[in-house]
Amino acid sequence: LAKTTQPISMDSYEGQEVNITCSHNNIATNDYITWYQQFPSQGPRFIIQGYKTKVTNEVASLFIPADRKSSTLSLPRVSLSDTAVYYCLVGDPLYNNDMRFGAGTRLTVKP
Amino acid sequence: DVKVTQSSRYLVKRTGEKVFLECVQDMDHENMFWYRQDPGLGLRLIYFSYDVKMKEKGDIPEGYSVSREKKERFSLILESASTNQTSMYLCASTGGTTEAFFGQGTRLTVV
Numbered sequence: 001l002a003k004t005t006q007p008i009s010m011d012s013y014e015g016q017e018v019n020i021t022c023s024h025n026n027i028a029t030n031d032y033i034t035w036y037q038q039f040p041s042q043g044p045r046f047i048i049q050g051y052k053t054k055v056t057n058e059v060a061s062l063f064i065p066a067d068r069k070s071s072t073l074s075l076p077r078v079s080l081s082d083t084a085v086y087y088c089l090v091g092d093p094l095y096n097n098d099m100r101f102g103a104g105t106r107l108t109v110k111p
Numbered sequence: 112d113v114k115v116t117q118s119s120r121y122l123v124k125r126t127g128e129k130v131f132l133e134c135v136q137d138m139d140h141e142n143m144f145w146y147r148q149d150p151g152l153g154l155r156l157i158y159f160s161y162d163v164k165m166k167e168k169g170d171i172p173e174g175y176s177v178s179r180e181k182k183e184r185f186s187l188i189l190e191s192a193s194t195n196q197t198s199m200y201l202c203a204s205t206g207g208t209t210e211a212f213f214g215q216g217t218r219l220t221v222v
Contacts (some may be wrong), residue, residue, distance in 0.1 A: 100170065
């Protein structure tokens with residue numbers, strides 16, 4: 001079973017910042033946290049990955065507190081095209097042969 | 112660019128047929144995965160493989176088998192297709208990182 005818990009759905013409006021939180025209470029020492037985005041009729045696409053503190057790329061930021069039992073994906077100034085399902089996974093990159101996705105968070109961005 | 116290619120975008124099969132879904136990746140990845148996705152259920156892991164001829168059951172292996180005779184190819188087999196196996200099937204691969212690359216998906220309809 002997936003090792004993470006996320007909200008089932010979220011709504012937002014264009015131009016707002018969206019924060020999606022993921023709980024992973026049993027994260028292991030070697031696990032990294034990875035987020036994916038999925039549009040309808042497509043496979044998921046990698047967004048961002050982190051181990052601790054904060055990671056930022058051109059698409060999103062990932063905030064990870066010191067205890068690493070949760071993480072927050074932050075999408076700045078969302079647009080309609082950010083409407084998608086977002087998945088949080090934890091796993092060891094060295095092995096990474098057990099990738100279980102949960103139900104994800106369905107984000108709907110409204111005009 | 113990493114490419115994960117699934118042999119068919121759409122398939123229609125009859126109940127009781129043996130069905131083969133093929134997946135090929137061109138980046139020498141060790142790990143390959145098969146998922147099915149149904150509305151509201153996210154991605155569910157059927158089988159994964161971490162090496163040639165090696166396979167591990169995921170969360171829903173019943174009714175499916177897999178084959179990995181070559182590193183680049185991972186096949187999902189429905190031994191006797193049933194209507195409850197109508198779904199979107201997604202293949203993915205990873206190699207040494209937590210970033211997974213997905214194929215475009217195969218929408219299978221069993222009638």
